[in-house]
Amino acid sequence: MISQILFIALTIAAIALFSINLKKIIRNIRLGRDADRSDQPQKRLMTMLRVAFGQSKMVKRPTAAILHAFVYVGFVIINIEVLEIMIDGVFGTHRIFGGLGGLYNGLIAGFEILALLVWLSCVIFLIRRNVLKLKRFRGIEMTTWPRSDANYILITEILLMSAFLLMNAADAKLQALGSGHYISAGAFPVSQWLQNLLPASESSLVAIERGCWWFHITGILAFLNYLPYSKHFHIIFAFPNTYYTNLDPKGKFSNMPSVTNEVKAMLDPSFIPTETAAGRFGAKDVNDLSWVNLMNAYTCTECGRCTDSCPANITGKLLSPRKIMMDTRDRVTEVGKNIDKGGEGFDDGKSLLDTYISREEIWACTSCNACTEACPVNIDPLSIIVELRRYITMEESQAGNSLNNMMGNIENNGAPWKYSPADRFNWANKG
Amino acid sequence: MTEQTNFTVPTMAEMIARGEEPEILFWVGCFGSYDERAQRTTRDICKILQHVGIKYAVLGTEESCTGDPAKRAGNEFLFQMQAMTNIEVMNGYNIKKIVTGCPHCFNTIKNEYPGLGGSYEVIHHSQLIQQLIDDGKLKAEGGESFKGKKITFHDPCYLGRANGIYEAPRAALEILDAQLVEMKRCKVNGLCCGAGGAQMFKEPEPGKKDINIERVEEALSLNPAIVATSCPFCMTMLSDGVKIKEQSENVDVLDIAEITARANGL
Structure with missing residues (x-):
C-alpha cells in the first residue's frame, strides 16, 4: 500500500513538474513573432507522418538511420510496457496484462529483443561519439555541456534497458520458483541469458526485481523531466516541428509586409497602407524571430547533419548552422529566465546577434539550403540567418562595403555592377 | 565555333509596336546581360528559341535586376523596389510566360514576385530545353x-x-x-x-x-x-x-x- 501511494505521488509529481517546464517552453516559443502555418492541414499531417513518424530523411545516412530506428522503435514500443508498469504501480498488481497469455508472451519477447537492440545501438552511439570521435559530433559549438548531454542520454537509455532486462530475468527466476504473486507470464528470449548472473535466494531475487522495477519507472520519470533541459526534446518536438514545416519552395524567402507598405507608399503617394505589425526590420534578438524559428531551436537534437553539409563550414568558415540553432535556444531560454526574474521587458543588455551569433558567421552563408535539406526534422537555420542579415542591413546599414556597393549599383544602375543601364542590351550586338 | 552574324533579338517594345505578342518573354538577367562569359549563354538561348521557332522577346534596356542579391543580403527595401518596378513593366506588357537564363532570377520571379503582384508562368531555360526535347522539337x-x-x-x-x-x-x-x-x-x-x-x-x-x-x-x-x-x-x-x-x-x-x-x- 505504501509503495502504491509512493508510486502515485511520484508519478503525479513528475508529470506536474514536466507540465510546468513544458508550459514555460511554450511561453518562450510564443515570444516569437506571428507566422501563419495553419494552411494545408492535410499536407502538413502527411509531412509529419512521413518525416517525423516515418523518419524519411534519416535514410541518407544508413548506419545512423538503422541504429536510430532501433532506439526509436524500441522507445515507442517499450512504452506499451510502461503502461503495464503504470497500472501495476497504481493498483499494486503484477503483470496485469499477463492474462493475455500467448499474446502477452509475444509482446514481452518482442520488448526484450527491442531492449537488446536499443542497448546495443546506444553502446555503438557512445563509441561513435567518444571513441571514434566522428567529426559531425565535434565543432566549436560542441562544448562540454552538449557533449555531456548526449552521453547522459545514451547512458540513461542503456541503464533503463539493463534494468528492464534484469527485472525480467529476476521475474522469470521467481516464476520458476513459484514465488508469491509472480505469476507465470511472459517469454524471455534475451533476459534468460542473464538468469545465471542472479543469486538463487528468493529474497534477493525479489529485491532485484523490485529494485529494477522502481529504477526503470523512476528512471523514465526522471528522463521525462530531463527533456526540457536537453537536446533530447526532439522526441516530442519533432512532431509539431515537422507539422509546422515550411511548405513553400526552399528558395522562396518571405516578402516582408511592413516593407511592402513603405515601398508602395513610396512608388504611389495615393497608396493607403494596410495595418502591419510594428517592430524592427529583421531580427536582433529572439523575440524578433518567428515562433517557428524558436520551436525549431527547441527541436534541434544537435546531430550536426546541417553543419556537416554546409559549404561554408566544410571550407573552414566560422558558420555552423547547428550553432545557429543552439544559440537561438540558449538565448530564448535565457530571455525566458529573465522574464521569470524581472518580468516582461527585462533587458539584460544581451542579444542573439553579437552576444551569441557573430556577424562573421551569418555573412558566410550562401543560402544554398544544404542545411534545411539535411535536417531530419525540417529545421530551418537559414531563415534565422536571413532575419539577422535583414536587421544588420536595414536597421544598421552595416552590410559592409562590398555589399553596399552592390546594392548601390542595383539602386542606381539596375544591376549589381557599375554598368550603365543603357548598355544592358549590348550583348545582342556582339558575337 | 563562329557565332552567327545574322542574329536579331526582338524586344518587347518593338513587338508591341508591331501589334504582336510573344509566346514567351526571355528574362536575361544581369549576368546574362553584362558578364561576357554569360553573354555567350544568353545568345545561345536566343539561338535555341529561334531554332525551334518560338516567338520570344526580351525586355532589353527595360529589364532591371530582379533584386535577388539585395534580398539575400537582407535589403528587403531594395528588393521590393526592384520587384515592383519590374512587375510594373511586365504587367504593362501583359506578360504571361517567362523563361529565365538564371536560376536566381527564376527563383525570385517565380516564388517571390507573385506576392507583390507579379504572377507569371516562369520556367528556367533548362526546363524549356527539356520540354523541347520531350516534344521532339529539339x-x-x-x-x-x-x-x-x-x-x-x-x-x-x-x-x-x-x-x-x-x-x-x-x-x-x-x-x-x-x-x-x-x-x-x-x-x-x-x-x-x-x-x-x-x-x-x-x-x-x-x-x-x-x-x-x-x-x-x-x-x-x-x-x-x-x-x-x-x-x-x-x-x-x-x-x-x-x-x-x-x-x-x-x-x-x-x-x-x-x-x-x-x-x-x-
Missing part, C-alpha cells in the same frame, strides 16, 4: 559531337534544392550520347559553388579553402571533359576554380544551353 544533331565525352553536371542551388529541379538540365545532356558521371554530392546533396546568398559580390569570410575550389576539386576528381551547369553564378565560380587548378586546357565549363546550341550547330 535534338542533338547537325553540330558538334559529344559522343563518349565525360560530362558531369553541377546542380545550381537555386534550381535544385531551392526549386526541386534536377532532371531538366540532365535531360539536355542525356540526348548527347555522352558519358554522364555524377559527383558524390549531387542533386539534393549538391554542394554550392559558393556564390549564392549575395556571396558573389563580396569576399568570402576567412576559412581554410574557397568553396568553389572544394567543388571544382570534386568535379575534377572524375576527370571530366566538361563540367556542365545551368547558372551564370556557378559558371563564374567553376570557371575560376578550374583556372586556379590550371585545368582550363583540359576541362570546359559550359552551360547546358551552350552545349545544346553546339550539338545542334547553332
